[in-house]
Amino acid sequence: MLEIDLKIILAQIVTFLIGVFVLWKIAWKPLVEILAKRKYDISKNISDAQNLKIETEKLKNDYEQMLKNIDGKAQELIQKAITLGDENKQKIITESQIEAKKILDSAKKQIEYEREAVKMDLRREIVPIAISIAEKVTEKLIDKNTKKELIEKFLQDISKQ
Template sequence: MLEINPGVAIWTIITFLILVAILKKVAWKPIVDALTRREESIRKALEDAQRAREEAEKLMEENKRNLARAEEEVQKIIREGRETAERIRAEILERARKEADVMIERAKEEIERHREQAMLQLRAQVADLAIQVASKLIGEVLNEQKHKKLVEKYLQEISSEKRA
């Protein structure tokens, strides 16, 4: 059946050992060197990835801080804008009130001037009418000086009657 031939077994072992020696001399070192280089490149890639991840985390934290500062700055600008707008609005309202007060005061003065002019015109007309009536009643024509004295006298009497 199965017989072991010692000569073939020895030659097989010798051939195997020679092959291992040749492979060790020729192929083993380059294979181990390639595996070592590959292991080193993988380790370096992992370290680079770790550093990149840490750097990314630092950048994310910095971006969060910058975003928070930017948000604060935006809120500050908005707040200042509102305050400025409110101040300008108050100034405009105050100016408008002052201008309205000035216009009202001018209108009052103008009304008073017109009233005084109307009173003067009315007094002059009343004086003329009084002179005409007095002339007809007295039957004589008075000179201008006498007319004025007479009118003033009647006006004073009328004014004092109204006051009493």
């Protein structure tokens, strides 16, 4: 059957303690150093990641601010272009109105000139005809002095028109 042998158990305990002592002296120190280094590396990586996160946030904020500035400048440039376009439009309209007024004034002057020329031509043509008619009519009715007065009056009436 199974018997418990105290010598074997005691030998196993002593062997176990010697093994633990040997491992303690040989392996414990390097194992603790490895774990400490690992702990340091992990904490350093976490710290670096936090620093990178902060730096990334800062860069993101800087870029967002730059985008806002660019949008503001773009809006400003668009507004300037619209204003300039409106000014140019108004300038062109004003110049066109001035030019149209000049053309209209010139046309009115030309029409007035032509009108006066036509009046003068009509007077030149009508006066001899009127004189001829008046002479024929007046020869029968009135003398030379009265003829002259009637012709002068007729010419004055035509001049007034």
